[in-house]
Ligand SMILES: Nc1ncnc2c1ncn2[C@@H]1O[C@H](COP(=O)(O)OP(=O)(O)OP(=O)(O)O)[C@@H](O)[C@H]1O
């Protein structure tokens with residue numbers, strides 16, 4: 001077995017496949033970042049070559065920072081993403097704990113109901129959501145976006161987290177109860193640290209669609225005050241003239257925050273703090 | 280200080296009745312062992328006593344007070360789990376201290392109790408370590424220490440040794456026995472293991488599918504089992520059960536322990552062929568296929584040379600033969 005899995009041709013084959021996939025996946029990103037540092041002529045003349053001293057130009061970035069309130073858009077995106085993420089993780093974990101830990105009437109039905117959102121896209125309810133936001137006066141506010149994204153992220157979070165919480169040793173929770181810990185302490189101090197890797201997984205899955213979303217910012221919060229980065233970048237996408245330098249620069253910049261968040265969460269994925277609790 | 284009384288406790292999970300009316304009395308300072316086959320409800324009964332599970336009906340009294348609505352932390356109990364269940368993010372010392380801190384014990388008192396418990400269980404070198412940095416045996420000692428520092432009226436152990444290897448199990452068993460002698464506390468101990476039950480218990484409670492089959496001291500259960508189930512469960516190798524009709528007896532089943540059968544090469548009650556022999560050094564287990572009695576096990580002390588296929592005569596000790604009626608109860 002071990003010799004078979006370690007044989008050289010197999011290793012080369014596996015690496016070749018993975019490298020090819022990586023190249024394909026990274027190609028568009030590299031293209032965007034590369035071209036964002038080139039002059040307009042450079043972009044159209046030779047889109048596939050890296051910036052040379054001749055074509056190198058920061059015009060895209062200066063436009064982005066000069067025009068509109070891009071820093072502000074960034075802030076909006078970050079506030080919306082981080083706040084939604086926080087609520088999704090908090091409420092998702094709490095609901096998952098209740099569903100996995102307590103036996104009550106309608107437990108299974110409740111679990112199914114909460115998971116239903118995975119199959120039904122929230123955008124189907126856009127009109128109703130818009131009416132609701134108008135009625136409550138939340139249009140053009142970040143709160144509206146946070147509420148919608150929290151609702152959007154919860155089903156998957158509950159579904160994934162309750163599976164993981166079922167695996168947390170019931171002896172450990174019972175030991176806490178005998179030591180006089182409250183159910184909240186058991187949840188926050190014993191269970192949450194043990195499911196941290198799965199929380200990180202959920203965080204990554206939740207964060208990226210929120211950061212990239214154009215639909216809800218466009219409909220619920222298109223005002224200058226509440227624009228997010230994806231919406232802000234549309235500014236350069238004219239009907240007749242498109243400022244490619246600026247768009248590419250904005251997109252390159254937009255990758256950074258998600259990348260940072262991703263690095264933070266993926267470190268949690270790797271860290272194994274669970275060993276030693278049981279067995 | 281530390282008596283327990285259980286009155287007609289029943290527990291059902293949905294339609295499935297797991298405990299079907301348990302009555303039990305444990306006096307102060309007793310070491311009581313629950314044994315029974317897997318799934319018979321031992322852990323469930325222990326969890327009901329601890330308050331981790333509500334009984335469907337019946338009462339649990341600790342020191343004469345009904346604790347049915349008292350939360351686990353206020354019942355004056357401590358529990359040791361099969362999987363250790365240590366807090367992974369806390370050091371050994373804090374693992375032991377947590378329960379006391381929650382109860383508002385003064386720091387000096389906590390310190391004193393941890394000192395005593397860790398000396399008792401030789402845990403001093405590990406106090407600042409986390410559970411992940413300990414071996415299985417050390418972890419289980421920490422779990423026992425966490426129970427000891429609470430100075431409970433009642434210790435509950437749920438198969439505490441079953442995750443340990445054989446040698447460590449013997450050591451830890453010894454430690455638990457010493458602990459009981461030193462603390463003079465009431466202990467309730469769940470196990471599958473016969474040897475643990477026989478060596479530790481003052482009183483053994485044999486459970487079978489949610490009912491108590493018999494309560495008694497180890498020797499009582501061994502010498503005078505109330506029914507076929509207890510007779511078969513206590514003792515190793517298992518008692519031989521022979522169909523009464525085959526032997527021309529009125530009783531439904533005749534039981535005789537392997538150690539109460541003698542063998543002879545020339546004459547005896549039951550003629551049989553050796554099917555298999557297990558040589559354990561101190562004793563020898565022979566499996567005999569007898570014409571009259573069917574397949575029986577014989578335990579001979581010391582070395583006995585018998586080849587498979589050889590003919591032997593087995594004779595049961597008439598004074599140590601049990602007779603069971605059709606309902607499985609012993610006939611006197
Ligand atoms: N939370 C639960 N929901 C439903 N059934 C349960 C639950 N807990 C236990 N049971 C059932 O109750 C029965 C008794 O379980 P229990 O854990 O008390 O057995 P046990 O005697 O401790 O067995 P073992 O020796 O294997 O630990 C089992 O049939 C089990 O399936």
Ligand SMILES: [Mg+2]
Pocket residue numbers: 321322323
């Ligand atoms: Mg059990």
